[in-house]
Amino acid sequence: MGNTFLNLALLIIFQFSIRPTFSMKLTTILTDQSALLALKNHVYDPENVLETNWSSSTHVCNWFRVSCGSRHHRVTALNLSGLGLVGTLPPSLGNLSFLSLLSITNNSFHGRLPVQLSNLRRLKHLSFGNNSFSGEIPSWLGSLTELRSLFLNHNNLNGVIPFSLGNLSKLEIWTLSGNQLFGSIPSSIFNISSLQKMDLSNNMLSGSIPPVSRDLLSIELINFNINNLTGHLSKDMF
Structure with missing residues (x-):
């Protein structure tokens, strides 16, 4: 029992x-x-x-x-x-x-x-290119720390590039070309040692190009064309 x-x-x-x-x-x-x-x-x-x-x-x-x-x-x-x-x-x-x-x-x-x-x-991979998204690039993108590639090119995005994107320490490919972005390029972006390709062309970015870290030895492409930036990237930075 x-x-x-x-x-x-x-x-x-x-x-x-x-x-x-x-x-x-x-x-x-x-x-x-x-x-x-x-x-x-x-x-x-x-x-x-x-x-x-x-x-x-x-x-x-x-x-x-x-x-x-x-x-x-x-x-x-x-x-x-x-x-x-x-x-x-x-x-x-x-x-x-x-x-x-x-x-x-x-x-x-x-x-x-x-x-x-x-x-x-x-x-790890976010690709929203060639759409019609509007508004500013959200700062919360910096919390997606596993991202390897980020494509937001050719949309209607405006405003400044968030400093928080520098938190994407594993990022390899990043393109924001063909938007309406203005302001300066955050220096935090150039601390991403894994970065291989970066395209910020065809925007309205201004100010001077920040110093590039010597850790960016693997970088293959940087495109800042058609902006209002001053300065240049020196070969001896790599």
Whole structure:
């Protein structure tokens, strides 16, 4: 009698202990799906690519241009480049917490970048080039410290370049060309020793070019053309 009661109590405790784990796993899968469906609802899709290929009747990891990791089965890459999409980015996109690549280059996304994207702390590659994003470059981009590449070229971005971008210590490729940026170039940018390519051309930047750290031995390209900058980069800096 005593053993039976004990076994029953242990069974109840075990059942309650595994419920949150299962619920949390299910919630995270649904969170990714919900975030992508919100994106689908925020855009005009002229070719009906997302309408045809993104459906709750199939697993999100099998959706068009969506990749998932083999370990956690969460969305790790979203590449919607060149699909002719028109719209805005929903805040829920910041819930894709396992995302390492986000590319929407060559579309017609507009509006400001939602601050919720600052939650994407695993992000390594961010490509928003050739869209119509407006407003200032958000300072929270400096919190995405795993970034290796950052493409914000050819948008309608204005204002100054945030000093916080100097926190991106792993950044290798960075382009802000073809915007309406003004002010000086933050000296913090030139402390990123991993930097290989930097393109700030076709803006309205002014002031003097900051000194370049001798640690930037691997740099391949620096393009400051079509700005109002003074000074120059000396070869003996490298």
